[in-house]
Amino acid sequence: MTETQALPPTSESELLSRCKAIEGKSIAALAGDLGIMVPDDPLKRKGLTGSLIEKALGTTAGTQAKPDFDKLGIELKTMPLGPNGKPCESTFVTSIQLLTVHQETWEGSSCYAKLKRVLWVPVEGDRVIPYHQRRIGQGFLWSANAVDMAILKNDWEMLTFMLASGKLEALDASMGEYLQVRPKAANSRALCYGFGEQGNKVLTLPRGFYLRAGFTGNIIQQYGLNQ
DNA sequence: AAGTGATCATAA
DNA sequence: TTATGATCACTT
Secondary structure, eight states, rough: OOOOOOOOOOSHHHHHHHHHHHTTOOOOHHHHHHHHOSSGGGGGGHHHHHHHHHHHTTTTTTTTSOBBBBTBBEEEEEEETTTTTBBSSOOEEOOOOOTTTGGOOTSSSHHHHSSSEEEEEEOOOTTSSSSSGGOOOOOOOOOOOHHHHHHHHHHHHHHHHHHTTTTTOOOOOOOOEEEEEEOOOOTTTTEEEEOOTTOOOEEEEEEEEEEHHHHHHEEEEEEEEOO
């Protein structure tokens, strides 16, 4: 049971060639190569696909709030694809520090740091395909075009304003065109502090920014290449 | 079927 | 507790 961790890639082309090396592999094959067991219980393998691909490609950020390939400024995201070839889930971007987001700017935010350049790795996500058999697709590097970047910025500024001005109860996942804010917690009892209506601190669920599946679906269509 | 809110595993 | 990796599961 030897676990291996690739060294960090030093260029985009090196990163892409590593993607090519795992393209077409099944989850079981990749896990086998890395010496990692795959649980049979779906609840015990949430996030496993992403972790396996991280290990294979050589991410460096670990548990830090930074892009996965820190030196290259690239964030790795898997994109589970349903039977229709479209993403079947939203994409978690970053957790939110509710008490300090109001001090941030879009360009200085961890959300922007992670979204400015993303390595998307499509993976079969159709629930009818046994998890072990699901194949890894063709990874590709992406940056938002000017129009999409403006929409992301607008979403972020609107959502951040809600958080900063104590509108926690009015803020829900229906807000934002590309970005949304949703709970990101161990469970509904794991609370943290945020701002209430009067600018006071109140206990609330931790939140994170997510990309809507509709948006990531547009991305993969533009870049064209799924399995 | 989609969309939103809740949850699971693990590291530091 | 907060960060990482997300997907599960209930509501609409």
